[in-house]
Structure formats: C-alpha cells, structure tokens
Amino acid sequence: MVAPARESGVLLHITSLPSGRLDEDAYRFVDWLVAAGQSWWQVLPLHIPDRHGSPYASRSAFAGHEGLLAPRGTRFYDSGEGNDGEPEGEWLEEWVRFAGEPERRVQIRFQREWLSLKRYANDCGIRLIGDIPLYVAGDSCDAVTHPDLFDRSFVAGAAPSPNHPEGQRWGMPVFDWPTHAADGFSWWLERLERELELCDRLRIDHFRGLAQFWQLALDEPDPVNGSWGTGPGEAFFEAIRDRFGGLPLIVEDLGLITPDVIALREEIGVPGMNVVARVADIDWRTDSVLYTSTHDSETLAGWWERWGRENQPQLAAGATSTDGEYRALLQNILAVENELVIIAAQDLLGLGNEARMNRxxxxxxxxxxxxxxxPLTGAQARMLAGWVAVAGRERLGPVEA
Known part of the structure; x- marks a missing residue:
C-alpha cells in the first residue's frame, strides 16, 4: 500500500494580493508557490462580499465577485463578449433576473478570468482549495428565488461556548432541511458543482451545522435563548458522494463540537481542521488538516507572543537563538504527521495580530x-522550499484534467 503524500500550501485570499485582482500578481503568486515547493493555494469565498467586506454573507452563493477581476487594459482582462466559456447552470439566469442584465457579462468575465488562472495553476502543479459558507444572506438571490428552501421562522447563530459564552446571532435564514432532502439536495449539489468547477477541493464552513445547528426565533436578540435544530447528517454527504464520486472536502469542525459532530465527521471520512493559533492543547489529530492560523483567528506570531511561547515552548524546539525561534516554530509545524499543512501568508511573514483578516x-x-x-520574494520561496524538503512534503506535479 502506497503511503499518502504529505503536502503543504498557503492560505492567501485574492484580495490580499498586492493588487487584490486576478492579474499579474495572481499568476506571479502561482509561480512563487511552485518555487516554494507548495502543492495548494487556499482562498476565501469568491463571491460578492457584504457591505462590511465579508465574503461569508454574499448576495449570491454562485456569482463571482466583480471586484476580483483584472483591470481593464491588462493582458489578463477579458471583455466578456462572445459565447466562448460562458458559465452554465440555472443559477446564472436566476442571478441575471435578480441583479440585472449587465451581470451576465460580469459573470462571463469572471468565468474566463478565474478558469484561466486555475488552468495555469493546475498546469504548474498547484491545486486550489475553495471555501463554502454554510449559510447565505437573507436578502440574497438564493433566498429570494428559492424561499421554499429556507425556514423563515428562525435565523442562524452559534450556541454559547467557552470561547463565546454569550453566543452569536448571525441573522441568516436557516435551511429547511426536510425540503432539501425531499428533492435529493439538488440546490446544494448545483452549488457544489459550481464550486468544484472553480476549485479542486472545498472547505465547508461551520460543519457542525450539518449535524445540529443553533437557531434563534426571528424576534429573539439574545443568542443564549436559541435552540438546536437537526441538520441533514450523513444523507447530505451520501448525495454528494453519489454525484461527484467522492468527497473532495475539508470540514471546518472548530468551536463547540459535540459527539454527534465528531461521529458524522468520522462516518463520512473527511478531514477536519486543527489550528495552531487557536488551541491550548497541541495534541492535534493526525487525520485533520493543520493550519497555522485562519482568517478568523489570531496570527501564529500573535498567538505565540501572547500565549504559545510561555505555555508550549516545545513547539520551537531546536531553535538556537531568539531570532530563530519563530523559524523553528514553522519548521516543527511542517514536520507533523498530518498529510496537509496550510500556512497563512501572514504567518510566513511572522506578522502579529495587526495583520489579522477578521475578528x-x-x-x-x-x-x-x-x-x-x-509580492513575496524569491528568497522567501527558497527558504520555505528548504523547510518543505526537510519535512518530506513533496509537490506532485501537474494536475490531471
């Protein structure tokens, strides 16, 4: 039996590139990943952010964000004219009816510009990890066009937990899961098909909501006064497996995780997440994807300065000086048994919590x-490539179509 490959990648959203666009900076970053010995590029959701800039409460679960497109006049710009490479699926017509006919050209441009970048990355041996928020905004095209798929008696939130004893009220509508199950989860399968067209693997946010989810009455402002609803469970993942022949997923199993959530993750055989910059206990599961930090956590350096150095000094074992301490920390993280390690770009640079993406x-x-x-430098790429080689995390080469 061939042992699974041990790989690594970098978490960097498109908006965090110097230009924030699908232009030369994006292609240059792919080249940098190759030089750094990496196998994966993970991004945040590619859809239209809300007024606060969050891509996790979009007006569409399908439509790409125009703000990511290459500037006019660059060689990466696509006019969106003609019929070559148009996106497919009923979602496009729904979105055009909802947002207006000019959006058709925007989505054609997004399709062409994104898939051009994806082909380039795959040809270079770099695969893309996308990100799917569980919920959609209440005023989104999806909620307005498919009202039967949502239970408007409740809104979503997070139950009180040790990290957030006050709970959270998110305000998005919860799904009517019996209705989804009755038609074989067709809306979700279309959503996943769209995302798997754009990326090679997907991280599903708030996995625990697929086992049980925290819901609040519409007029309830206090998250403590919510209740548990029942998610779709294993049947949801069986439908995905039947449609796509597998589960190319990573599930976000952070926060208040109860035995039923663990049982579901183990039953479907999909890796969850451990995050160095979130935990006090560093006994990480080897069947998880290990992240140095995420968009929602402290940076690794911020966590190390605040808590890690004093409480988990062994993570920097092998450091020969104070200057080498953080370098040893990253090298030791890459040396773990986990098949996949993802390093946030902020953590490669050793940036503190001033560089957090979100609080x-x-x-x-x-x-x-x-x-x-x-842009990240050649010297930084060579340094990371050396660490990856020592850790035995090989890049597999071009991705088969």
Whole structure:
C-alpha cells in the first residue's frame, strides 16, 4: 500500500494580493508557490462580499465577485463578449433576473478570468482549495428565488461556548432541511458543482451545522435563548458522494463540537481542521488538516507572543537563538504527521495580530482589509522550499484534467 503524500500550501485570499485582482500578481503568486515547493493555494469565498467586506454573507452563493477581476487594459482582462466559456447552470439566469442584465457579462468575465488562472495553476502543479459558507444572506438571490428552501421562522447563530459564552446571532435564514432532502439536495449539489468547477477541493464552513445547528426565533436578540435544530447528517454527504464520486472536502469542525459532530465527521471520512493559533492543547489529530492560523483567528506570531511561547515552548524546539525561534516554530509545524499543512501568508511573514483578516463578532473598518504590501520574494520561496524538503512534503506535479 502506497503511503499518502504529505503536502503543504498557503492560505492567501485574492484580495490580499498586492493588487487584490486576478492579474499579474495572481499568476506571479502561482509561480512563487511552485518555487516554494507548495502543492495548494487556499482562498476565501469568491463571491460578492457584504457591505462590511465579508465574503461569508454574499448576495449570491454562485456569482463571482466583480471586484476580483483584472483591470481593464491588462493582458489578463477579458471583455466578456462572445459565447466562448460562458458559465452554465440555472443559477446564472436566476442571478441575471435578480441583479440585472449587465451581470451576465460580469459573470462571463469572471468565468474566463478565474478558469484561466486555475488552468495555469493546475498546469504548474498547484491545486486550489475553495471555501463554502454554510449559510447565505437573507436578502440574497438564493433566498429570494428559492424561499421554499429556507425556514423563515428562525435565523442562524452559534450556541454559547467557552470561547463565546454569550453566543452569536448571525441573522441568516436557516435551511429547511426536510425540503432539501425531499428533492435529493439538488440546490446544494448545483452549488457544489459550481464550486468544484472553480476549485479542486472545498472547505465547508461551520460543519457542525450539518449535524445540529443553533437557531434563534426571528424576534429573539439574545443568542443564549436559541435552540438546536437537526441538520441533514450523513444523507447530505451520501448525495454528494453519489454525484461527484467522492468527497473532495475539508470540514471546518472548530468551536463547540459535540459527539454527534465528531461521529458524522468520522462516518463520512473527511478531514477536519486543527489550528495552531487557536488551541491550548497541541495534541492535534493526525487525520485533520493543520493550519497555522485562519482568517478568523489570531496570527501564529500573535498567538505565540501572547500565549504559545510561555505555555508550549516545545513547539520551537531546536531553535538556537531568539531570532530563530519563530523559524523553528514553522519548521516543527511542517514536520507533523498530518498529510496537509496550510500556512497563512501572514504567518510566513511572522506578522502579529495587526495583520489579522477578521475578528469574529466585530464590525470595524479593519476586517477583511489585510493585503501583502509587495509580492513575496524569491528568497522567501527558497527558504520555505528548504523547510518543505526537510519535512518530506513533496509537490506532485501537474494536475490531471
């Protein structure tokens, strides 16, 4: 039996590139990943962000964000004219009816520009990990066009937990899961088909909501006064497996995780997540994807300075100086048994919490704004490539179509 490959990748959203666009910076970053010995590029949701900049409460679960497109006049710009490479699926007509006819050309442009980048990345041996929020905004095209798929008696939230004892009220409508199950989860399968056209693997956010989800009455402002609803469970993943021949997924199983959530994850055989910059216990599951940090957590350096150095000094074992401590930390993380390690770009640069992407539960001008001031360098690529080689994390080469 051949042992599974051990790989690594980098988490960097398109908006965090210096230009924030699908232009030369995006292609240059693919080249950098190759030089750095990486196998994966993970991004955040590619859809239209809300007024606070969050891509996790979009007006569409399908439509690409126009703000990511290449600037006019660059060689990466696509006019969207003609019929070559148009997106497929009923979602496009629904979105055009909802948002207006000019959006047709926008989505054609997004399709062509994104898939051009994806082909380039795949040809270079770099695969893309996308991100699917569980819920959609209440005023989204999806909720307005398919009202039968949502239970408007409740809104979604998060139950009180040790990290958030006050709970959270998110405000998005919860799904009417019996209705979804009755037609074989067809809306969800179309959504996943769209995302798997754009990316090679998907992270599903808030996995616990597919086992049980926290719901609040429409007029209930206090998240503590919510109740548990029943998610679709294993039948949901069976439908995905039947449609796509497998489960090319990573599930976000962070926060308040109860035995039923663990049982569902183990039953479907999909890796969950561990995040170095979130946990006090570093006994990470080897069947998880290990992240140095995420868009919702402290940066690795911020966590290390605040808590890690004092409480888990062994993570920097092998450091020969204070200057080498953080370098040893990253090298030791890459050396773990987990098949896949994802390093956030902020963590490669050793940036503190001023570089956080988001602070959950807050609405401020700093969220969703962080970006690289300049492209990552060849010296940084060579350094990471050396660490990856020592850790035995090989890049597999071009991705088969």
């Amino acid at each position: 959950p539960g807050t609405v401020n001008g700093g969220n969703w704004k962080w970006k690289l001031e300049q």
